[in-house]
Every structure is written in structure tokens, then in C-alpha cells.
Amino acid sequence: MSRLQANEDAAYDELVRVYHASIFHVAYRMLGDSSDAADAVQEIFLKVFRNVQRFRGDSSLKTWIYHIAFSEILNRLRWWKRRFRSSTVSLDDDRSGRGPVFHLAAPNPSPLQALESKEREIAIQRALTKLSGEHRSIVILRDIEGFSYTEIADILGISSGTVKSRLARARADMKRSLARYLSIQRY
């Protein structure tokens, strides 16, 4: 952090190298569009640079960067919501028109596995998109990124209790959307 605050070239290169992929993943999950996500990533790193002198070390560097990232992403979602409130967007295609982005789970999947994986990815992204920005961010941070409740509270600037209640509601909504993919033992 001190190297970043000293404005060292190498420190910024390392910062981008370490965090650009993970920030892109959450941006994509939140925004649902790869070009929007890439644009958001660049803006997030610019904000990190502009605010680096204000970092006091109250949280970890990672938490601080995610805090800036989610602040930027949620702002974009709010702007998007205001701007395109009345328009409809296909959940199967991202806004760039290139179709949904998915990644195959196994190196050499069978056609059936590939199809299932693709369907599951689309369903997850669709279920996430149905959630509000606040609920979506909590699900992504907890269930995909694996942050603790305390870290999520720091990132989103809310209390741990709020994290707990919002996560419960968001998971209940996700359960309904992904019911066919959940394996439940019958008794």
C-alpha cells in the first residue's frame, strides 16, 4: 500500500495484475455484460488511484478495492435503472449482442455436460439479474467470492445484521429461480 501511495509504477502494475480478473468477474455478474464490466473495471482502478492517498488501513486492501468496485457498480446499476426503466432486456443475451458468456466446467466435457453447464450458467446469471442490486451484490460476495459477513459489511457499508437478513432474502429468491437445479433428497 505504501508503494501505491508513493505512486510507484510497479505497484500499480501489480495491483492491476492481481485484481483485474476478480473485479471483472464481479462486475460481469453484477452488470451482466462483458463490455460494461470491462469499462467498469477500468473506472474502478482509476478510482482506486484517485483515492489511494485517503486509504488509512482500517480494512484490508482487497476489501477497500471491492468497496470502491461495488460503489461504482451499484452506481452504474442505478443509472442504468433510471435510464432504461421502461426498456426490456433479454436475459439470455448480454447487451453487447454476443450472447451469454459461459465457461465449460471440465477440460473435455461431454456434449451433455457442456449443455448442462451452459444451461446452469445462464440460469444462475438470470437468477442473479432478477435480484435487486443490493441483494445481488451480497450473494455474489458471499457465495461466489467467499467473503465473510464482516467483510461484506465493510465492502457495502452496511451492518453485519443487514448482511445476514438481506442474504437470507436473496437466497430465498434464488432458490425459487434455480429450483430445478437444486438437488434435494426425498424422504
Place this chain on the structure above:
Amino acid sequence: MKVLSSISCQAALELMSPFIDSMVAVEEAQCLRAHVSECVRCRRQLQSFVSLRNVIGCAEPVPVPEDLQLDTRVRLSHERRHNNRERLQTRFNNLLRPVAMPALMGISLTLVGFVVLLGSLTSSHAVIAEDGRSMSLVGAYQPTKATDPTLRRLGASVSLEDALSVQTEINNAGRIDDISIISGTRSPGVDQWLQELVLLSQFRPATFWGMPVRSRVIFSFVTVRG
């Protein structure tokens, strides 16, 4: 609402999400375990929470655009360079501003003063240099000088009874414009002699900053006998 193992199904449902994250107290966890061991419906709910977490957790990371890292570094580099330039400019301004304003005012006033002074000094029509009285501007003013022996020759051609002092106005061409007797005895001979003096005398005009100017010169003539 069924009430089993001291908590209701609703209470059990509320505990499930934090329970799968190990974010409930030990007593709450025990109550929930006891409840789901007896309530099939809540057990399925709990299983669905666990399954949901597994499904979401298995979400594959999306491929990152190849040029994202490079583009981000380039944009960041531009921003940092721009920011550095701004910071240097601000620092430069902060350092210089307290000094620059008084210095600029001083230089401006000096220039204005110099221009006004130079304007008045270079105006040959406005200045009449007086021999002997402009010595405060030594170096700028050069007094009138006789350029030919006319004056000496004329002086030898008249015989004066007593000392004669005349004041002359010499123009910037070095010729006498006006002459008047300050002291001494006036006579037809003296007048004649003064007229010749006006007509024939040639002087190097006085100069001020290199420019010829009018001047006023007083001559004293005495007859030296013997």
C-alpha cells in the same frame, strides 16, 4: 405453524441461511439441528439452501477480455501522468504565486516609470538644456561647444571698455537664435559686433540622450590689454 424442538418452522427458516455459513450461535445451531431432524419440510428447505450455495459456488468464472489488463494499465498510466503534471503545476503555482505577484507589480511599475521618463527625456522640443544647470543628468547632457574659430576671431575684432556678458539661445542646429546683453556697456560697435556674432557663429548643439536640443549659453567677453 408447527412448533418442534423449541423453535417454529418460521424461526428455523430464518436460521437456515446464516446456519450454512456457520454464522449462528451454538444454541441456535443445536435448536435448528433438532428441528430439522424432526421436520421433513424444514430439512428439505435446509438441503435446498446447501444445494443452492453449491450451485452458485460452482458458477464458472467468466473469461476475462485479453486486452483488459493492458488497457487498464494504459488508462491508469495516462491518469497518473496527468495527475502528476497537475500536482507539479499546483505546487509550482503555490510556490511562485506569493513571490510572483509582488515581483510582477514591481517590474510593471518600473517599466511604466521608465517609459514615462524616457518619453519625456527623448522629446527634444520639450527640453531646453541649460548649460550648467542640467549637470544632475551628467552623461545624458553634452553642452554646447564652439566648432570653428569664428568666436575667437570676432572677439579679437572688438575693443570693449568693460566686461560684456551676453546670453544666447542656441538652437538644435547649433546656430544662435537670440542674444541679449546681461551686463556691460552697449554701443553701436558692440551691437554690430553682436549681429556678426549671431550671423557667423556655429556651435555643436547641446545633446540630451544623444539628441540635439536647444540650449542657453552665457558668454563673457573681456578685453585683455598688453
